[in-house]
Amino acid sequence: MENLLSQGFEIAIFGMGTVFMFLTLLILATHGMSLLVQKYEAKIPKNTADTATQKADRNLLAIISGAIAQHRSTRN
Amino acid sequence: MENLLSQGFEIAIFGMGTVFMFLTLLILATHGMSLLVQKYEAKIPKNTADTATQKADRNLLAIISGAIAQHRSTRN
């Protein structure tokens, strides 16, 4: 019984210690990550090209669909 | 065999009886419930307060977001 409570104290101390250590490291790591990102932000590809491609594809399909519809209406 | 059919009759009678008894009780209970509700309707909390709080929270967030956006636009 005595043993159980002392085990509890150990867990409480190590547990709280781990929580604080973890979040402290996370603060440091987050700071570091943010600094790196802000430094290299300009160099990161913006993927705008890909989006543009997809958009173009969609436009393309719209154009094609329109053309086909027109073609068919003139055929009849 | 004879036995099976007589078992069937028993189940049919008790089954239909249960269905009618159940729905009759449900009619009575529903009537009672409706009467009680109509009597005490006014006393039941309308929860409008809570909804108002949530709405206020949403408004609040909208206001804050707007303020931040404005702040940033003036900063640049």
Add this chain to the structure above:
Amino acid sequence: MENLLSQGFEIAIFGMGTVFMFLTLLILATHGMSLLVQKYEAKIPKNTADTATQKADRNLLAIISGAIAQHRSTRN
């Protein structure tokens, strides 16, 4: 080992054969199906009646709801 490779050749030949045979049959079957459909298209029920019924049902409900709402508003 020799055996494994020769087994592989057999599977490759039968596999490719099956793929081609299957898709060739599918081409023929599709052609046949399309011809049949185009021939009998006019005879196929268009289900417009059913849709009309459902639509009518919806209209009906809308009409009823409206009538009830009006009735209630005049009652008060």
Add this chain to the structure above:
Amino acid sequence: MSQLVALWQSSGIFQISIPQVAMILIGLFLLYLAIARRFEPLLLIPIGFGGILSNIPGVDIAVGDGVLAQFAAMGLDTGIFPLLVFMGIGAMTDFGPLLANPRTMLLGAAAQFGIFTTLLGALSMTQIGVFDFSLAQAAAIGIIGGADGPTAIYVSSVLAPELLGAIAVSAYSYMALVPLIQPPIMRALTTHSERVIQMKLPREVSQAEKILFPLLLLILVALIVPGAAPLLGMFCFGNLMKECRVVARLSDTAQNALINIATIFLGLSVGSKLIADEFLVGATLGILALGVVAFAIGTATGVLMAKLMNLFSERKINPLIGAAGVSAVPMAARVANKVGIESDPDNFLIMHAMGPNVAGVIGSTIAAGVLIQFAG
């Protein structure tokens, strides 16, 4: 060369049997009914397609480790799929018309006669030696008369899993045939002056009543017919989520994504029971014959109960709405409305028919509870 022989022997053309061909044609026929005739397509499309898949020779789809066999083991043998569908139906049900006019619940009670007379019919067939149905099987066949798909599937998965395919196909087919089965019976049992009875507009029902009703119903079930509690419990849970208005996102999912997913799996699982050996038996014909009788009797007793009630009450009920007591929501209520309009184009009965219609759902789950408790 031996490979070529193996290829030929592995093909469906080589392996297929006549009964399998017949079952595939039945599956295609169910798809035709669902697509071209709009017979209960939400269930009959997965059931029909699952039935075709289950009769493809040379590959395990509906047996062993096959995907449909796995779906069935997961949610049909366990009852989970029909219960989830029932929860979703509960979340789509409006008890308002019933609450406005509770005495119409008696119509939903009377229409359950179809269940028990069908049970007796099945036992009589056994008696005279035409078929050989056990009590549990007869009860599972009877529940077709409940005119409620998930209830029929749930009960037969408990009482007679070997008949599940035939019972489900029968139940959904006749539910789709309600516009053909019911009107002649309704016209035969009513006079013109009864059919033109106009009913008072139902009163407005408050939110509080709608919230309390599923709880009241659940408590009453718990006290009287606990066997019906799994079915009615899930139904009431769905309805409470809808009416309480504080969990709109759960109610929305129960009415859409979740019921749709459960319906797809349920339909395919039922389809997995349409294996030739199990379906192409004499009993299936008996089930189909008994099923239509069940619907006819339920329709008749619902109408007659309304006429009986009119003997004792000043506020006359249009007896056509009694036919809606069989369930078959919302088809039977629409049929009542349509037959009513034939006699008086200005008499819209649909709002009045919705009460007995949902009462019929309650009635058949109560009957199901009794059958599970006493015929199991």
Add this chain to the structure above:
Amino acid sequence: MSQLVALWQSSGIFQISIPQVAMILIGLFLLYLAIARRFEPLLLIPIGFGGILSNIPGVDIAVGDGVLAQFAAMGLDTGIFPLLVFMGIGAMTDFGPLLANPRTMLLGAAAQFGIFTTLLGALSMTQIGVFDFSLAQAAAIGIIGGADGPTAIYVSSVLAPELLGAIAVSAYSYMALVPLIQPPIMRALTTHSERVIQMKLPREVSQAEKILFPLLLLILVALIVPGAAPLLGMFCFGNLMKECRVVARLSDTAQNALINIATIFLGLSVGSKLIADEFLVGATLGILALGVVAFAIGTATGVLMAKLMNLFSERKINPLIGAAGVSAVPMAARVANKVGIESDPDNFLIMHAMGPNVAGVIGSTIAAGVLIQFAG
């Protein structure tokens, strides 16, 4: 006649016991809190309804092959349902405020004191002989102080499944009570001049930071507290799906259909643990008593940590946001805002409180990982 006796004996009225009646009333009370008082309705409605179903006599719903027992076996005993809910919450979480001001994470650390003091409280009760909690049970009770529903359910399903019902009810009830529990403590521990501290508007956070943060968090967890990896891993996965913007359809499903389905099943499964024999024990009272203490201590240590940090820093933190470190997202952050407005109607703290609020979620999963590793 014997049938009539059987019918009577099969009824709930005949079979029901006093404890079952009590549990059904508790279930109705939870529904009342959820519907009329809006106490965490998303979980308390399924839990309350499931609790009622589980105590219906004469039918197996929460035991054996019953549907709720099957749900529990499928996703509660395995941890799947709480993890899916946690994934969905991750997909709804915005780490922006935290990234703008990382040092407020310390508030989310400090508020976890509630977890461990509650654990010690439970062991002390055992020590003085009031209750008899094992170390694993004490740890599961402690995690109530994490103020995070899925985490509490996940931990107790691992460490003390027999207490799961009481722990879940306690966790969600106190989360709903946060607006009552926290303000007095917050006012008692702060001066007026502290409560009116205005904080700088947080900086804008870039998309790249938001994408990298869940990965950074995951790696750090993997290196330091692997026991927390299942919980935090699913959380970070949900968050990454949201922030990366290239899988919008998956993120949308994780935030809607999937989390709603998991919530319905999770709630009903937890409800299945509210069986009279298991819930109506002295231990439940102990758990309820310890739960409120856990919330109170977490609130206090969060506020005190903010005051401590102000001793060492120029940029003062309004200590009210420390209370948001307990988690209870987003309720605790709203409470911080509300108490702040009492002292200065123009001081909106909610944006600043969201940082410690989500840090509290991280903190309690780390604590959960330690407890699972060392008290299991």
Add this chain to the structure above:
Amino acid sequence: MSQLVALWQSSGIFQISIPQVAMILIGLFLLYLAIARRFEPLLLIPIGFGGILSNIPGVDIAVGDGVLAQFAAMGLDTGIFPLLVFMGIGAMTDFGPLLANPRTMLLGAAAQFGIFTTLLGALSMTQIGVFDFSLAQAAAIGIIGGADGPTAIYVSSVLAPELLGAIAVSAYSYMALVPLIQPPIMRALTTHSERVIQMKLPREVSQAEKILFPLLLLILVALIVPGAAPLLGMFCFGNLMKECRVVARLSDTAQNALINIATIFLGLSVGSKLIADEFLVGATLGILALGVVAFAIGTATGVLMAKLMNLFSERKINPLIGAAGVSAVPMAARVANKVGIESDPDNFLIMHAMGPNVAGVIGSTIAAGVLIQFAG
């Protein structure tokens, strides 16, 4: 003190191995490809993230009772997840372009050469002693050349579960690389005058044809290659739900909530197969090398088949659309369109390429059926 040692020993830093570090880096690399380069993000984000989770030391996530191990047991080992994804893809597929021009199906047949030459390549490697692949393993590797994710995963879960991780990563990576792999081959095998061939606008296809096609396809599969019936059956079922228009709510769920849920679970399950011990083996390099060869050969034979068909027909086919026969829907069709535009900016091939593109899906499931039946 001993606790401190235990804490340290339980940490990931203490327990992690070099191969686990390597696998976590590979997982991060897959995420990078998915997010920054948009390589098949719907699958590579769950796979990559699952891969990271699976290599966290000191906690069971991808093994034993771990959540990813449970997902894999539930839906990957059983084939359910890939089949559900395939059903959803079926519900999103439009067979219109194929029905308008059925002879382009031959292009989808020819492109499957990649599958079988890769199979032979894997066996040759075994022959010369570089690797040691069994016939079943070689068949599973070959199916990468089918350029169809769910088919590759389904086949390897049946024939070579131990290679599933490497095969899935290889299949999805090369599908994403189609815009890099295909164009040089397409240009090398065609002349300018071939690349500028303009094709007639496809005819309008009626609703009835679209409804009948999946049934026709299913019946043909049942008769000829039953082994392909589970895959093609689920695909046709999804397509029928879409085209029949009477179950819009089921079709909508199959295309959204259900496929998204299955994709999340499938991706995480595949990720659970990226455990260091299983993935970091020489065979993986062989699979990656063979995979790119498979895509290249399929592209080439598709193009060459179109040229062959032009020898016998008046209505010339632009051979670029032959490359779309590999599948990789809709990427390969887009690539055909793009390469066509290089030579004639007004020649839009995408509508014409969609036919062989979906025919490629059919072709690879037929090949899969043959492999499962004869190499299993």
